[in-house]
Amino acid sequence: MGEVVVARILFLAIAALGLLAALGTVLSRNLVHAALHLVGFFFCVACLFVMLEAEFLAAVQVLIYIGAVAILLMFGIMLTRNTRGDDATSLSGPWRLPGLVAGLCLFGALVFGINNAVSPSGASPWAGEAARPSLVEREGEPAWAAERRRAVEDMGRVVGEEFLTRYAMAFELAGLLLTAALVGAVALAHRDEVGAAELPPTVEALPADSAEPVGTAAS
């Protein structure tokens, strides 16, 4: 019983921190602070993945969200030199209160819905004390229980198997998507002479500043 209490307290702490971080991201005027809050939120979500016994996913979350996405966002903030924030970065004044009320209403509706969810599959309802299916091996357990146990215990391998069999096409598409994003973003962000001529002269030393054709960067 003690274990359960500890786990619950841990969950509540992580969830509270995560929500505070999310609020901080949305509310803070300084964009760098917002990005740091976002990193905190990503980390809390990774912790929740661990509590859901998806450690592999937690690792991926840390590597990609914190390691790549947050860094990219930081670069974006720096390159637009919007570090300290201005009027445009804060919540627009007259809409602040209605916006927050609308958010609370949405949250309320979702909580109400979650509490009263009607699951057509006849599975246990979501509200209340629904416990996760046990991973302990039992006689006469359904086939999916064994599958689930293997997935939890050896997630990296099962994810690999799934991506190379059942989700092979989704996996290929993900690769294509990343290639397309890379090629397209490089083509867009590199500066050509036409664009540069129209701008007011500024002193900049940006990495994207070169007038080189995209080829050097893409290849």
Next chain:
Amino acid sequence: MANDIPLSWFLYFAAAAFATGLVGVLLRRNAIAVLMAIEIMLNAANVNLVAFWRYGTPAPGAGPLPGVILALLVITVAAAEVAVGIGLILLCYRRWRAVDVDRYETMSG
């Protein structure tokens, strides 16, 4: 692992994060801030997906971990989306010296 945190707690967390992200999208005008709020919404959906995977009873033929696979794909999409978003934001920033979504108004009607 006998920690049975109720499923609904995870769902409440996701709902709260989702609502926060949506408020951010609606109220912030800075494009990078909007991008961050979108990331919060995507993460909320991911928490939902993984929680449903771990707690739910799969329908026949669903595979061992559809929720986790979907979450991984979402993470990939988010990375691509941020790269594209930053590229587009930089492009607009060079033109207008502003990252304010409302300020670009060359078209109307």
Next chain:
Amino acid sequence: MPVNALPMDLRDFLRVAPAVLLSAWGLVVVAADLARYRRRDAESRRLAVGRLTLIGVGLALASAVALFGIDSLAQSDAPRLDRLLGESFASYFSRPDGLIFFGTLASGLPTDVLNVLFLTLLGLVVWTSTAYAFTDDLGEYFALLLWATVGMMLLAASEELATLFIALETMTICLYLASAFEKSKPRSAEAGLKYFIYGSVSSALFLYGLSFVYGLTGTTYFDAIGRVLGRGGHEGLAGNLVGGAALLLMLVGFGFKVAAVPFHMWAPDVYEGAPAPVSAWIATGSKVASFVVMLKVFLHALGPWSNPSNELMGPGWLGVVVVLAAATMTYGNLAALAQRNYKRMLAYSSIAHAGYILVGVAAASVSTAGPEAAGAVLYYLVVYAFANVGAFAVAAWLARDRDGDAIADLDGLARTSPALAVCIVVLMLSLIGVPPFAGFFGKLAIFMEALRQGPSGTRIVLAWLVALGLFNSVVSAFYYVRVLKAMYLREAPSVGGLQRAKSAIAVPIVVATVVVTACGIVPSPLMDLMRAIARPMLTATTLDATAVTDATPAAGATARPRPVAWTTPSRPE
């Protein structure tokens, strides 16, 4: 070796050959542009890269047509297929379930027909892109068009939510990028950013809704979702707030992709700001793919939630879609009346057409014809897509010669290019829905499906919706006629008018005209084909699904009015 790894049939990759070819060809185009064409002058480089891209599209089209031939042979004349391909391949291709990659993708006739459609349209769009200079990054631009098409083809073929999501994102992210490619114009960058912001927010909403659907049903396969939801019987969504929220969120996602009111805000700005060929591809390819997958999700997976209690405003999505359709077509047409800009007018017209198509989606879910009713929607989509590709080729013409896109720029075209002016008249008449052009038969088919209801509460409301649709068609005539008026009744400007169209502009216009005329004069072959592929498209199910179906089919499931009949095996032998 792990014992649980599923055996994978590598022949499945043959059946997605068009998509594989296009993805690889995108890389070829980028590499060739960097290595060989970059040093040439702008004009010849544009033509060379465009020609190279067209070769790739042609190869993919050839493979799609070959697959179409094989699949139709497998249905009609199996012994001949045996002799052609050998036993093992023949039996592989005549498998009746029509699913590949463990049920995540559909294959077979519906997919082949849609692939041929996408590739033909893509060919026209690529050809239009060579008409005028709007970007310096030609290799990247054409590669993104190809990759967006890969997303569309797989999106239209997806049978499972994870595949659907990643295909949807591949398609839209490529289009976000492509719409910002006209770097000399600020409005192109603005269009890209607006499209991106609205698009990512809508896909986040869509994803959150999708997660609830997964949570409620425990599966991501369309067919399995339909089976699980079907067990709810007449209850449908009653009292299921979270199901309703999931449904609404998914509807927001699709509503954005097809530009339905009130999720249309991005469309006019993006269509106006993006380069004309990209606007064409957003208005046609992405809309066709989104509508096809919307049909699949709403009729196949969420079909049991459409109208379970047989009353219009009962616990289901039918009422919502009806309201959406009415608002979309009315708003689109009224807003188009005020436009002076040709591309913006086309944007509002395409919003209005999304409204008519939504009528078809609503009608198909309750039509007594079953899934074949969706054939009307598919027919409409084909006709709409061709007419719009032609119409946007005109926008490319305006951009090339006038560097603008006001309707007034078309003044006096009937005198300078009489033949093409006639073609444009035909396209506009088809978009209005005037017989004998194909647009008329598309509208007719959709409205007939809406009236083909059993006796129920929905009938009268759908009849009103049809009346509203007819009224809207009349309204739409006013703004399309404005184009005709400019061409025929005004004088051409003495200097700086439209020059002669080269093949890059003339071919798409002429091809579109031929298609809408031919399908209008003889509508039945295309209509029959679309009706024939609608059933397998919306009922694709894994072979063993019937074996593992729940042990509780119960009275509720059999008493359901409609979807039970749908779950018959896709191709009765």
